[in-house]
Amino acid sequence: MTTQRDALLARLRETDHMPVLIVGGGINGAGTFRDLSLQGVDCLLVERDDFCSGASRAPSRMIHGGLKYLETAEFRLVRESAQERNRLLANAPHYVHPLEMVIPIHTWFGGMRAAIAKLFRRPARVSQRGALLVKLGLTIYDIYGALNRVMPRHRMIRRGDVLSEIPDLDPDIRVAASYYDAWITSPERLTVELLLDGMAENDGSLALNHIAFDGIEDGRARLVDRLSGEVFHIGCDVMVNAAGAWIDRVNEGAGTNQRMMGGTKGSHLLLDMPALARTLTGRMLYFEVEGGRICLVSNFMGHVLLGSTDIPIEDPDTAICDDTEVEYLFDAFRRIFPGVPVGREDIFFSYSGVRPLPASDADDPGAVSRDHSMPELPPQGARAFPILSLVGGKWTTFRAFSAEVTDAVLSRLGRTRRARTEDRAIGGGAGLDRRAAGHETLARDIAKAHALSRDRAHVLVRRYGCRAGAIAAELGPEEAFMVHLPDLSRQEISAVIRTELVAHAEDFLFGRSTLFLERPLSHAAVSELAETMAALLDWDDQRRAVELDRIATRYRQFHRIDVTPGSPPHFEGSQP
Ligand SMILES: Cc1cc2nc3c(=O)[nH]c(=O)nc-3n(C[C@H](O)[C@H](O)[C@H](O)COP(=O)(O)OP(=O)(O)OC[C@H]3O[C@@H](n4cnc5c(N)ncnc54)[C@H](O)[C@@H]3O)c2cc1C
Structure with missing residues (x-):
C-alpha cells in the first residue's frame, strides 16, 4: 500500500x-x-x-473557560477561553461535549481574604475555598460564558443531594457547586x-x-x-x-x-474502577488538595481519570508519572473518596506531559500565567x-x-486574511448536528447506506464524526474484525492508515484511536494490531517485530505499563 x-x-x-x-x-x-x-x-x-x-496528547481533556484564572485576575484569558470553549462545542461536536463540573465545598466563607489579596496581585495562596467565594466566581464565570451560550448556568447543590448521586464522596462536605465546561474525547x-x-x-x-x-x-x-x-x-x-x-x-x-x-510536568492516572466511574458519568469533580491546588477526577470512557500534578522539569523528554506523583494523586483521591481503597493495581494507564509555559521565577508553578x-x-x-x-x-x-x-x-x-476560523467546523465535525439526535440520524443513514448494523454505525460516528461515512464506504461486505480488539476491523485500520499519515503501528494506536484509554490492552491485542498493519503495509517479519517492540517500549517507558507476553498488562511495581 x-x-x-x-x-x-x-x-x-x-x-x-x-x-x-x-x-x-x-x-x-x-x-x-x-x-x-x-x-x-x-x-x-x-x-x-x-x-x-x-x-497536546497529555491534557486533562478539559475544554474550559478557565475558572481558576479569575483568581489571578486574568480576565482576558477567561473571556477568550469561554468563547473558544463554546466555539469548539459547535465546531468539533464529534469530540467536544458538555461536561458538568462539580466542586465539593467544605466551608461557607473560606478563602475570601486570600482571594481578594491575590486579585490585587499581592502574594497569597487561596485555599479552603468556601461556598461564598465559589458562588461569586461562578456568577462572574457565567457572564463570561454568555456569548454563544450552549450550556446551563451554575447552581449550588445541597450536601444530601450530591452524596446521594456520588455516595463515595467525602461526607464532610457542606455543599457543592455545579457548572458546565466541556471535555474532549480525542485531542x-x-x-x-x-x-x-x-x-x-x-x-x-x-x-x-x-x-x-x-x-x-x-x-x-x-x-x-x-x-x-x-x-x-x-x-x-x-x-x-x-x-x-x-x-x-x-x-x-x-x-x-x-x-x-520554563515548562512544568503534569501527570494523570487512569484507574480501572468501573463502579466509582459509573457514579461520575457525565461529570468531573474539581476539588482542592493540600495548599489549595486543584485536582480533578472524572469518568473517562468508563474509567476513572485522576490528575494532575504541576512540577518544574528541565528535560521534557524524561516526563513520566513518577512514584512521588502516583502517591500525590492517591492522596488526592483518598481526600475526596476517603472510603474507597486505591492502589497501584488499579492503574491501567498513566501519562505525563510538559506544559509549554514561559520562563518564570515564581515559587509556585501554578502561579505562572x-x-x-x-x-x-x-x-x-x-x-x-x-x-x-x-x-x-x-x-x-x-x-x-x-x-x-x-x-x-x-x-x-505582505498578505491579508481572506478566511476566518471562528465558525469553521473541524474534520468530522463538519455538518454534524451536535445534539444526540444528530449523531443518531447520521448513524442511521450510514447503517442504511452501507448495510451496517446500527451499533457498528454508532461506533464509527463516535470515532470519526461525519468522516464515518467515508470510512464505512471502505469496509465492504466481508468486514474482518480483530480477535482481541473486537470492535475494530482490518478494513477500518486500512482506511485510517491510508489516509491519515500513519507511519508506525503506535501512530495508529496512540494517535488515531482512543483504544489505549478505553481498556487495558494485552500483549495479544497489540501483537494482533502489529500483525494486521504488517499485512496491510507489506512489512516483513523483522519490521513487524520492531513495530511491536516500539509499542511495548512506549507502554513501559512513558506509561509504566508492562505488556509482555504471558501476563496481563499491569502498572510497574504492581502484581499482575
Ligand atoms: C498535564 C497537562 C494537562 C493539561 N490540561 C489541559 C486541559 O485540560 N485543557 C487545556 O485547554 N489545556 C490543557 N493543557 C495545556 C495544553 O495541553 C498545552 O498548552 C498544549 O497542548 C500545547 O500545545 P503545543 O502545540 O504548543 O505543544 P506540544 O503539544 O508539546 O507540541 C510540540 C510538538 O513539537 C514537537 N517537536 C519538538 N521538537 C521538535 C523538532 N526538533 N522538530 C520537529 N518537531 C519537534 C514535539 O514532538 C511536539 O509534538 C494541559 C497540559 C498538560 C501538560
Whole structure:
C-alpha cells in the first residue's frame, strides 16, 4: 500500500523553499497550519515524532473557560477561553461535549481574604475555598460564558443531594457547586483532522510526521526523516517554532540562546474502577488538595481519570508519572473518596506531559500565567528569516492563538486574511448536528447506506464524526474484525492508515484511536494490531517485530505499563 506520507515525501523532495515552515505538530502548530493554509499560504509542518505527541496528547481533556484564572485576575484569558470553549462545542461536536463540573465545598466563607489579596496581585495562596467565594466566581464565570451560550448556568447543590448521586464522596462536605465546561474525547484525532483540513484547503501545504528540525545549514532548515535518515534542506520566509516545551532547543538549533521556556510536568492516572466511574458519568469533580491546588477526577470512557500534578522539569523528554506523583494523586483521591481503597493495581494507564509555559521565577508553578505569547527572533547571520515562537497557551484556546500567529505571519508576508476560523467546523465535525439526535440520524443513514448494523454505525460516528461515512464506504461486505480488539476491523485500520499519515503501528494506536484509554490492552491485542498493519503495509517479519517492540517500549517507558507476553498488562511495581 502506498501511504499518503510516501506521496507527501515525494513532493518534499521536489521542494527547496516554502513561505512558512512550522516546527512542531502539536495543537498550536496544527491550528496555525490550518489557518495559514486557509489563507492560501503554502506551509510545511514538520513533527519529529507522531502528530500530537507532546503536551497536546497529555491534557486533562478539559475544554474550559478557565475558572481558576479569575483568581489571578486574568480576565482576558477567561473571556477568550469561554468563547473558544463554546466555539469548539459547535465546531468539533464529534469530540467536544458538555461536561458538568462539580466542586465539593467544605466551608461557607473560606478563602475570601486570600482571594481578594491575590486579585490585587499581592502574594497569597487561596485555599479552603468556601461556598461564598465559589458562588461569586461562578456568577462572574457565567457572564463570561454568555456569548454563544450552549450550556446551563451554575447552581449550588445541597450536601444530601450530591452524596446521594456520588455516595463515595467525602461526607464532610457542606455543599457543592455545579457548572458546565466541556471535555474532549480525542485531542489526538482533532489535531490530525486540522492538518488534513489544511492540506485539503491548500494543496501546496504539506504536513509530515517523524521529520525533525535539526538546525540551520547555509541559511536553510535541515530536516531529518527519522524513519529513513533522509535529509532535506528547505528555505522559508518565516519560521514558526511550535515545538512546545522544546522551543528553546529548536531556537538553539537555529543559532540563538534566548531562554523562553520554563515548562512544568503534569501527570494523570487512569484507574480501572468501573463502579466509582459509573457514579461520575457525565461529570468531573474539581476539588482542592493540600495548599489549595486543584485536582480533578472524572469518568473517562468508563474509567476513572485522576490528575494532575504541576512540577518544574528541565528535560521534557524524561516526563513520566513518577512514584512521588502516583502517591500525590492517591492522596488526592483518598481526600475526596476517603472510603474507597486505591492502589497501584488499579492503574491501567498513566501519562505525563510538559506544559509549554514561559520562563518564570515564581515559587509556585501554578502561579505562572497560562496565557500565550509570540516572541520573535529577528533574522541573524545566514538565517535570513525571522522565527516566531509559540509560548504558553491552552488546548482550549488554540484557535485564537493560531489566528494571532497567522495574522502576524500574513503581515510579514505582505498578505491579508481572506478566511476566518471562528465558525469553521473541524474534520468530522463538519455538518454534524451536535445534539444526540444528530449523531443518531447520521448513524442511521450510514447503517442504511452501507448495510451496517446500527451499533457498528454508532461506533464509527463516535470515532470519526461525519468522516464515518467515508470510512464505512471502505469496509465492504466481508468486514474482518480483530480477535482481541473486537470492535475494530482490518478494513477500518486500512482506511485510517491510508489516509491519515500513519507511519508506525503506535501512530495508529496512540494517535488515531482512543483504544489505549478505553481498556487495558494485552500483549495479544497489540501483537494482533502489529500483525494486521504488517499485512496491510507489506512489512516483513523483522519490521513487524520492531513495530511491536516500539509499542511495548512506549507502554513501559512513558506509561509504566508492562505488556509482555504471558501476563496481563499491569502498572510497574504492581502484581499482575
Ligand atoms: C498535564 C497537562 C494537562 C493539561 N490540561 C489541559 C486541559 O485540560 N485543557 C487545556 O485547554 N489545556 C490543557 N493543557 C495545556 C495544553 O495541553 C498545552 O498548552 C498544549 O497542548 C500545547 O500545545 P503545543 O502545540 O504548543 O505543544 P506540544 O503539544 O508539546 O507540541 C510540540 C510538538 O513539537 C514537537 N517537536 C519538538 N521538537 C521538535 C523538532 N526538533 N522538530 C520537529 N518537531 C519537534 C514535539 O514532538 C511536539 O509534538 C494541559 C497540559 C498538560 C501538560
